[in-house]
Amino acid sequence: MAIVVPDQWHAVMTVMAARAGKDIYCEKPLSLTVADGRAMVEAVRRTGIVLQTGSHERSRRNARFACEFVRSGRIGRLKRIQAVVGPWNKFGPAGAWTPMPVPEGFDYEMWLGPAPWQPYHKDRCLYSFRFILDYSGGQTTNYGAHSLDLAQWGNDADRTGPVEFEDAGSVWPTDGLYTVAKTVHFRARYANGVELECITRSDNVSCRFEGTDGWVEYGYGGFTTEPASLKTSTIGPNEVHLYESANHFRNFLDCIKTRQEPAAPVEIGHRSATVCHLGNIAMQLKRKLRWDPEAEQVIGDDEANRMLGRAKRAPWHL
Numbered sequence: 423m424a425i426v427v428p429d430q431w432h433a434v435m436t437v438m439a440a441r442a443g444k445d446i447y448c449e450k451p452l453s454l455t456v457a458d459g460r461a462m463v464e465a466v467r468r469t470g471i472v473l474q475t476g477s478h479e480r481s482r483r484n485a486r487f488a489c490e491f492v493r494s495g496r497i498g499r500l501k502r503i504q505a506v507v508g509p510w511n512k513f514g515p516a517g518a519w520t521p522m523p524v525p526e527g528f529d530y531e532m533w534l535g536p537a538p539w540q541p542y543h544k545d546r547c548l549y550s551f552r553f554i555l556d557y558s559g560g561q562t563t564n565y566g567a568h569s570l571d572l573a574q575w576g577n578d579a580d581r582t583g584p585v586e587f588e589d590a591g592s593v594w595p596t597d598g599l600y601t602v603a604k605t606v607h608f609r610a611r612y613a614n615g616v617e618l619e620c621i622t623r624s625d626n627v628s629c630r631f632e633g634t635d636g637w638v639e640y641g642y643g644g645f646t647t648e649p650a651s652l653k654t655s656t657i658g659p660n661e662v663h664l665y666e667s668a669n670h671f672r673n674f675l676d677c678i679k680t681r682q683e684p685a686a687p688v689e690i691g692h693r694s695a696t697v698c699h700l701g702n703i704a705m706q707l708k709r710k711l712r713w714d715p716e717a718e719q720v721i722g723d724d725e726a727n728r729m730l731g732r733a734k735r736a737p738w739h740l
Contacts (some may be wrong), residue, residue, distance in 0.1 A: 423439050423444040423445065423446050423447070424446075424449075425439070425446060425447070425448040425449060426449045428533075428537075428551040428557045428558065428567050429451060429453070429454040429551075429557055429558045429559070429563070430454050430534075430535060430536055430537040430556065430557045430558075431463055431535050431536070432448055432449075432453055432454060432458065432462070433453055433454065433455075433458035433459070433462050433690070433740055434453060434535065434536055434734070434738050434740065436448055436466075436473070436725070436737075437461060437462065437465040437740055438464060438469075440465040440466055440467065440468070440469040440471050440473075441469060441498070442510070442639070443469065443471060444471060445471050445473070445674075445678045446466075446471060446472070446473045446474070446689070447473075447474045447476065447671070447674050448473060448474070448475055448476060449476040450461075450476040450477045450478075450563075450567035450568070450571075450691070450695075451473055451558075451559065451563040451566070451567040451691075451695040451698055452475045452562070452567075452688070452691035452692055452694075452695045453590055453691075453692065453695045453699075454557070454558070454559075454732070455699060455729075455730060455731050455732055456695075456696050456699050456700070456718060456730040456731065457730050457731030457732075458691065458731070458740070459500075459691075459692035459696060459699075460718060461740045462688055462692065462694050463688050463689055464509060466687075466688040467667040467688075469630075470686060471693075472674070472677050472678055472681065472683075473684075473688040474673065474674035474677070474684040474685070474686055475686040475687070475688065475690065475691025475694075476567075476670070476686070477567050477571040477686045477690075477691060477694060478566060478568075478686075479568045479571065479572055479640075480571070480572075480575065480665070480667065480686050481667040481668060481669055481672070481673060481685055482640075483668070483669035484640055484645040485575075485640050485724075486640045486664050486665075486666065487640075487645070487657070488572070488576065488629070488631065488639070488640040488645065489572065489575045489576040489664055490657045490661065490662050490663065490664050491638050491647070491652060491655075491657070492576040492577075492631045492633070492638055493576065493662040493664070494657060494658075494661035494662045496635075496636070496638075496652055496655075497631060497633030497634070497635050497636040497637055497652075497679055498633040498634030498635030499633055499634045499637055500576075500577060500616050500631060500632075500633050501615075501616065501617065501632055501633060502616065502617045502618075502619070502631075502636060503576065503577065503616060503617070503618045503619070503626075503629065503630065503631055503632070504571050504618075504619050504620075504621065504629070504630045504632070505566065505569035505570045505571045505572070505618065505619070505621075505629050505630075506562045506565075506569055506618045506620075506621055506622075506623045506627055506628045506629070507562060507564070507565035507566050507616065507620060507621070507622055507623075507627060507629075507642065508561055508564075508565050508624070508627050509561065509571060509604075509605075509622050509623075510553065510560075510561065510600075510604060510625050512545070512549060512550045512552075512553060513600075513658075514543070514545035514546075514550060514553065514598060514599035514600045514661075515543070515545060515598055515599050516595075517597050517598060518595060518597075519543060519599050520543075520596065521541035521542060521543060522541075522542055522543050522544055523542070524542045528684075530542050533547060534735070535735070535738055536734035536735050536738035537556045537557055537735060537736060538556055538706070538733065540556065543599060545599055545737055548598065550600075552564050552602075552643050553600040553601070553602050554599065554600060554602065555601045556601075556602055557603055558602070559602060559698055559699060559702050559738065560602025560603050560606070560702070561602070561603070561606055561672070561700070561701070562602070562603060562620070562698050562701055562702050562705075563605050563695065563698040564584075565627045566620060566694075566697070566701070567694060567695065567698065568605075568627060568697040569620070569627055569628060569629045569641070569679045570618075570620060570629075570694055570697045570698055570701075571686075571694035571699075572629040572640065572699065572706040573618055573629050573648045573697070574690070574693060574694050575664070576629065576631050576638075577612060577614075577616055577618075579612060579693070580689075580690045580693060581622075581689060581690075581693060582613075582629075582693065582715040582716075583612075583693055583696055583697050583700075583713065583715045584610035584611055584612050584618055584681035584697065584700075584713060584715075585612065585712065585713050585714070585715065586609060586610060586611040586612050586710060586711065586712055586713065587608060587609070587610045587700045587701060587710070587711045587713060588608065588609050588610075588704050588710040588711065589607070589608055589704050589705045589707075589709070590607040590608050590619070591605075591607045592605055592606055592607045592608060592687045593605035593607075593704035594705075594706070602702075603702065603705055605622045606620055606621060606622045606701070606705070607619075607620070607621050607622065607705070608701040608704050608705050609622050610655045610697070610700075610701065620701055625643070626641050626642055626643040627642045628640060628641020628643060629641060630643065636648045636649055636652065638652065646737055654677035665685050667684075667685040670685060673685050688712045690714075694714075696718070697713075699730075700713060700720075703720075703726055703729045703730075707725065707726060707729075711723060711726050715740040718730070
């Protein structure tokens, strides 16, 4: 089963499909909220189905090489990661906007599903859903599901995440239909001391790892290293070799047959999406958050913890 619907539907559909014994390819970002992601993890674990998260950069050769170089110590001790997300690539109505009639034959109630009811506008649906918080998390989750996912992979943090998050100058719309950050900028820190920065930049979507002896960067603009010789080197037999997949969809189909874990299983997809969600929450609240990755709770901040999940519109539930 392939889940390629807006993010508000991911958790409900995944839980229903898992209960029905269906293996799932779920597009990125895996979840709309941290609570949704955890419910998806538990459903997959209970039923034993295979789930592949659509963070397909994990099946790119150079993305894997970059993370292997970092985890093998080729750039020395990892100190800093910069994850780049793209700018808005859709624009809805600014200021006051006028609802539109629902097109004939379009089941808008079903499209909304578990999300809060809102009047229809053409710029709410199709790709544009990504720019409304009821349905997605903007470019933080859209592109961050790639660049922040690689940050997790390269830092050997697939089953955990940063322990601190804070806004670093994000910019949000003050009116109009779209409600997500226009300029993404937040910082985070892992328990091992590695600093993570996520920024909006128009020229690239990438992940750059900086160490004491050099750096590695992989993204839409290519694969570069310092020293330059690192780019053409190979990973030795005693160094770190990560999960190898040459095609994300083929890997999913192969794992259906073998019942092995795919390149981007549910826990990894959940943890990477959690980094995106917490970045958004920190940027919205404009304050530092201390995160417990084990308990999946913000320490000492009830308001932030309430933002980890959202009520679902009846009759949809988990």
